[in-house]
Amino acid sequence: MKYFFASFLIVFLSVSAFSEMRVIEKKKIGANDEMFDMWVTTLCIDGYKFVVARDVNSKSLSIVQYYENRGNVADVPDRC
Numbered sequence: 001m002k003y004f005f006a007s008f009l010i011v012f013l014s015v016s017a018f019s020e021m022r023v024i025e026k027k028k029i030g031a032n033d034e035m036f037d038m039w040v041t042t043l044c045i046d047g048y049k050f051v052v053a054r055d056v057n058s059k060s061l062s063i064v065q066y067y068e069n070r071g072n073v074a075d076v077p078d079r080c
Contacts, residue, residue: 019045019046020044020045020046020047021043021044021045021046022043022044023041023042023043023044024042024043024044024049024080025041025042026039026040026041026042027039027040027041028040030056037055037056037057038053038054038055038056039052039053039054039056040052040053041053041054042066044080047079047080048065048066048077048078048079048080049065049066049077049078049079049080050063050064050065050066051063051064051065051066065077066078
C-alpha cells in the first residue's frame with residue numbers, strides 16, 4: 001500500500017510540471033476615475049484561453065475560461 005501511495009503521488013505531482021502558460025494580451029481598462037481601473041489579461045494555459053480580471057484598488061481577482069460559438073454549437077472552449 002505504501003508503494004501504491006508513493007507512485008500515485010509522483011504521478012499526480014508530475015502532471016502539473018508539463019503544463020504551459022503564456023500571456024497573450026494585457027490591458028488596463030478604466031474610466032476617467034482611477035477608482036474603477038482594472039487589469040484584464042488573456043492567458044493561454046495548456047492550449048485554452050482564459051481571461052483574468054484584477055481590480056487595482058481592492059486586489060480582487062477573477063479568472064474565467066473563454067468560450068466561443070462555433071456553428072450551431074454554443075459554449076465551445078476557445079483554443080489559442
